[in-house]
Amino acid sequence: MLALLVKLSTTTEYISVPIVEGTSKVQMLKLSLNALAETYKLDYDALSNVVSCEGQWNPDAYNPNDPTSDGSDSVESVGLLQFKQNRFKSLAEDLGIEEPDITNPFQQLESFVYAWSQGNQRWWSCSKKVI
Numbered sequence: 001m002l003a004l005l006v007k008l009s010t011t012t013e014y015i016s017v018p019i020v021e022g023t024s025k026v027q028m029l030k031l032s033l034n035a036l037a038e039t040y041k042l043d044y045d046a047l048s049n050v051v052s053c054e055g056q057w058n059p060d061a062y063n064p065n066d067p068t069s070d071g072s073d074s075v076e077s078v079g080l081l082q083f084k085q086n087r088f089k090s091l092a093e094d095l096g097i098e099e100p101d102i103t104n105p106f107q108q109l110e111s112f113v114y115a116w117s118q119g120n121q122r123w124w125s126c127s128k129k130v131i
Contacts (some may be wrong), residue, residue: 007018020062029080029105036113047113048128053126055080059105081112081124091115 023031033051037044042080055061063077065082077084083091083102091111092100101107121127 025059025105027058029109030057032125033109033113034105036088036109040113040117042113047116049130050116050124051080051109051112053109053129059108061101078102079108081108083108083111087123096103 001119029051030048033047034044036042037047051057059080061079061082063082066076075084079102085102086110088102088108088111089100091114092107097107097110097112115123
């Protein structure tokens, strides 16, 4: 059996996420979220509902209605969790992510679960629908 190893940035530990041949990227993301939810002792269904609402499990999602400052420094909300660059960088720094990449859906999931565990549910407008 294959496994996706998800390294927790805050520790030297890895979460093993079993996958089978033919597992889609969305399924891998859901398995990763489940493993993170278990690690942080959070409700997977609530977290999953926020991801579904914010970015519809699309790592390439973006909000075209967000303003941009000058066209070169985007402040659009992007990815699974509709992060803005500054907030994502701040969370990545807190987590010790060495090469933060806002387009990396696994980094977005870990940052989201970490922020949620710290009581920052209000950062996601969709959280109002699940809590």
